Amino acid sequence: MNEHLKPSVLDRPNSYVGKTVPRPNARRLVQGCGTYVDDICLPRMVHLAFHRSAFAHAKVVSIDTDEARAVPGVVGVFTMNDIRDVITPWTGVLDHLKGIKSAEQWPLANGKVFWQGEPVAAVAAVSRAVAEDAAEQIFVEYEELTPVTDMETALAPDTPVIHPELGDNLCFHRVIDSGDVDAAFADAAAVVEDTFHFNRHTGVPMEPRSIICDYSRAEGELTLYMSVQCPHMSKNLFAKHLGLDENKVRVICRDVGGSFGIKIHTYSDEMAAGAIAVILGRPVKFIADRLESFVTDVHARDHVVKARAAFNSGGELLAIDMDDVTGIGPYSVYPRTSGIELNQVVNLTGGPYKHASYRADGKVVFQNKNVMCQYRGVGHPIAVAVGEHLMDLGARKLGLDPVDVRHNSFIPDDAYPYTSPSGAIYERQSHRQCLDKLVGIMDYAGLRDAQAQMRDRNIYRGIGFASLIEVTNPSPAFYGVGGARIASQDGCTIRLDPTGGITATTGVTEQGQGTETIIAQIAATAVGVPLDQVRVLTGDTEIVPYGGGTWASRGAGIGGEAALQAGKALKENIIALAAAILQAKPDRLDVRDGSIVDIATGQERMPLSELGGIAYFRGDTLPKDVQPELVATRHYTQRQFPFVFTNAAHACHVEVDVETGIVNLLNYWVVEDCGRVINPKLVAEQTRGGVVQGLGPALYEECLYSSEGQLLNGSLADYLVPMAAEMPDIVVDHIETPTGTSELGAKGVGEAGTAGAPAAVMNAINDALDPFGVTLTHMPFTPDKILKGLGRA
Amino acid sequence: MTGPLAITITINGEPATRAVEPRLSLADFLRAEGFTGTHVGCEHGVCGACTIRVDGRTARGCLTLAVQCDGLEVETIEGATGNGCVADLQDAFIENNALQCGFCTPGMLLTADELLQENVSPTRTEIREHLSGNYCRCTGYQAIVDAVEQVARQRAERT
Structure with missing residues (x-):
């Protein structure tokens, strides 16, 4: 095993890799100064509440929204028919899962409801309380259908088929048969067996699912403030299903109050919020309450x-x-x-x-x-x-x-x-x-x-x-080959600022696990600057390199490698510039603790702040063929x-x-x-x-x-x-x-x-x-x- | 539905006179006043994310109505940060990584501070018991217990 622990670029005099350092973003959180989605308040913003199905399986015969519309403070009431022109349905299949099938899913009930809690109609109002008042005044006539709840009999011939267009209740079937199982059991000295039941449970992030959709009619731009793990995926999906130019959809994800995989999926109520924002042309906020979370969070x-x-x-x-x-x-x-x-x-x-x-x-x-x-x-x-x-x-x-x-x-x-x-x-x-x-x-x-x-x-x-x-x-191989626009690569851009500090932007995201900290540790080490001179930005699709975000335990391994390579590239650029300024050979120089140093003696030749000052403000003093390039981007795909x-x-x-x-x-x-x-x-x-x-x-x-x-x-x-x-x-x-x-x-x-x-x-x-x-x-x-x-x- | 009532609540030392609907929770009131460090996690009094202090005692902001606090003093995490009363706990939480997403943290800090005011040298079991009304989904609690235990020691050494 030890041969794998060979010296690396990380074994540097000022390496932060392998060290416990505190998280720089923790200070604002202990002071209650984080910015979770519900902390954001935009001008003219309306709040959504939903009428949700009380039945697990039913036909929607009629929806009466008249009384809800009459509640003072209500801005709009929406059923599927009211948003159909601005949003398309989606189907959760991937090409590489052979034979997987599912039905088209709509943001609001489209004639039938399929689970208790499915959103049927939405109210937009001046406050969440008013929206809830009005949602209670929506009257839906249901015709109950037989619910299919026992998965062990879901495929039985006498069980109703939930989506008749699919033919049966089977979503996906996978068989592996490798080696000679029958022979192994026949020859065994001991055979054991058991039956296991694994209960349904859910993630319960302390911050419920939260979104603000801010649509600008003037610009045709949608800005989404989301509590999410994968901003670029969300950008793509909202653009695709709302028929918007993907370049004009921006996802901003500030602090996320826990996620654990809950906040990487497409949710009907969030998509409906997007559609309603497009229709109203004003910001729409939806914050799931805890009861809604239990019936809708995956x-x-x-x-x-x-x-x-x-x-x-x-x-x-x-x-x-x-x-x-x-x-x-x-x-x-x-x-x-x-x-x-x-x-x-x-x-x-x-x-x-x-x-x-x-x-x-x-x-x-x-x-x-x-x-x-x-x-x-x-x-x-x-x-x-x-x-x-x-x-x-x-x-x-x-x-x-x-x-x-x-x-x-x-x-x-x-x-x-x-x-x-x-x-x-x-x-x-x-x-x-x-x-x-x-x-x-x-x-x-x-x-x-x-x-x-x-x-x-x-x-x-x-x-x-x-x-x-x-x-x-x-x-x-996880998602991309199956046709989903979920990036497995991630990128990091690192810039040397005139102060001698660095700013790193990364496509991987932070939900509290410490992504920003480890990216800072890697970037500081690779470039050669003190940790407190590193600023890391995540979670804004208009700022960070295109990337998959955080899922499948990829933040450190994928995002970290991109940061390492970006840091190394920036350091090379810094040294090339320093060599020109100092009239030294690049291979005689190193960057350590925020300074250009002699690689052999460690003696300081020039602080990075001085180099940054020359590069950004005194280009006139540089040789004519030298153009400082103090920013570097690298991407990494594990393949x-x-x-x-x-x-x-x-x-x-x-x-x-x-x-x-x-x-x-x-x-x-x-x-x-x-x-x-x-x-x-x-x-x-x-x-x-x-x-x-x-x-x-x-x-x-x-x-x-x-x-x-x-x-x-x-x-x-x-x-x-x-x-x-x-x-x-x-x-x-x-x-x-x-x-x-x-x-x-x-x-x-x-x-x-x-x-x-x-x-x-x-x-x-x-x-x-x-x-x-x-x-x-x-x-x-x-x-x-x-x-x-x-x-x- | 009864119309708005005029109340005066002193928030972190500054009186605020407002007309509020009787059904408005204290947590929603405080958040609307800009004190967004008070987090709403369940709205039924279980998770503890909305923990604040009312006249010096911790309370659930989601189970307290704003109108109940007419004439009372309310302290939020912003106030506790400003007057420094939980500074040692905040430092210890950072040092021990006793927070990840941070959503439960303001409530956790005020609850921990209350424990240390009542019991200057709690055992780990007592710390765990006292914090059991505040849910954390990220840390598994051990780092929080470590941080509170460390501050108990520090406070004992100071006195």
Whole structure:
């Protein structure tokens, strides 16, 4: 592994890469001086509220808006017929997901409603309160249709077809059959199997979805103030569906109050806001309230998986065979589709292991519930939980330690680059090193001893492991090849200012994870300036280079590499100019800590502020053939592999109270490998936050639906998210295996915590309950389910 | 619906006399006055993002009506920043990266400050308990607990 840690451009005297530095943008946020969309108030702005469907599936017979229009302060009331001339529908399919289909989706109900909460009509008024008053005066006559809610019967012949034009309720079907699965199971020393239920849950960013659409009739320009992860994608989609010149659509994204994948999708109410802004010619604000968020923010997961695994007597995994069905609501979400989650599940299950035989059959089905789409971890939590639970079952059946079964089954270190039976290509993983380090820092042997002693006192503690892989740094293979205008490349422009400081603009975006900080660290290092002399700008499509934004854990790996290359190019330009001014050879000069220095002695030759002053204001003093070029732009696309995989090992330690069914989280450990670590603190905090977002849905979070398709717990009082008191301290340690795909060597880290935590806590609970012969695989593991499993409820 | 009522609320030390609808929440009132550091996360009193101080005690801005605060003193994060009473917590939050998106942070800071006024040396468990009415979706809470614990130590050393 060490050969990959060769000296790089980053090993410089003033390198900030690998150091914990505080986030420069944190100061305004702790003072409450951030600018979230709802903090912006524009002249003549109106506020939107929606009448939303009360039914999961119904025909819209009539809409009476007369009384709503009469409410004082109402500027307009809009049904689909009122906006049809200015907006086109969309369909969430991608060419490379073979056979995926979905129906045309409209911003407002177009004759039918397909889920409870679907927007039917919109009111624009002088305040949100007035708009809500008027929305209550919209009277819609519905003719109820049979809702399709159970995904396991969605494809049954007697189940109504939600979109008759599609022929059935199947959105996407994917089959993998690799190696010889039947033979592997026939020859196995141990075969284990289980059925898993992965609950529907949602992201709950603290700042709800928010948008202001400001349309200028005079200029034909639309300015969108959005809380979003991918400004350029939004620019393209609003232009495309509102029939506007894409060059005249600008997306401004200032502070984003959490996102986690929720704010990368096309939402009906936001598109309707765009259409209404075009019609009214004045700014339109829509801020989802929490209740609206629960019925319209994309939901996540909702899978039933049946899986089995074959092992030889030495505890080596031979084969996995699984079926997955996942319910995605009535539409595949545009433009990323709701097929990607299943694709990830079947691509990644058993990812750390060397088994040669693998079969997976995955079906994505429509239902009359809110839509399901990509949320932090995308498929990984399911893949990891299924695979890691099978590993534990195998260990138990063979009488082996779960750590040993993993070690025996890992892809050998000398086998990389390795192609998995699902076709995923791993450049290099450090599963063995991560697990060894994990076992060390958690004192595994000591915990096992304590566990045995406590069982004698009727205290039931459990230890659960999860080894995982995570998709990061995606190539165009993720979306671009499928026809979506979602950039996999990203760019960075860095300018030397006359003061000697630098300004960097980047296409990757900030939602609190620290993007601006790590871009600043990389740019400062590459150019050679003090960190406090770096300003980073993100989130404005008229300022930053065209790029994909932040998703699939690509900010550091893709945006960071672009920043490194831009910084190097700028430094070259600076040195060329300095050489001309100082009449020195360029290879004798370096830039360090804001000064041109002699490369050998480090002695200052000229501060950058002086160089900037000459370049910008005293060009008359320069030789005639010298034209200073103190700005550089570089872009980066990772195209060596479809994805660059990271890996990690998690362990969770719980105590299950068998009288109350309550799971007490005692400890949690992670050893992760995201390649080159740019800021250890930020990596650790991404990991901790990610783990907690994985623990939440494993223990508490669930969108509960009635059989009629009614969401039963659409408030924060009823939908439980992790609170401070329930969460453990989380120990995070690192292994660094930089990727060779870039000079920076960084992989992503944003989702690995969420990917591993459900598996680790599930395995820990089952380990705790082992004396009772109970195995639980139906998330979330609520006290009720645990007591039922124990036969005590 | 009752018409607007005239009220006077002292916001961060400056009195404001306004005619407000009785149904207007204190959080919406403060935001309309420009104090946008008070964030609205759930509007049903659970998430704590709208936490402010009313006559020195923390309260939920979304569950309090503006008219209830007629004649009272309200302090927002802007006021607490201005008078420096949470400066040490703000520094510690930055140092520990106890915030990511920052949406919960103003409420979290005022809640943490209240705890430290009541309990000068809280345990980590007590800190976690006290902060459990303030949701954070980004950090997983540990860094916040670290920051509050650090400030408790610092304040104890100063006194």
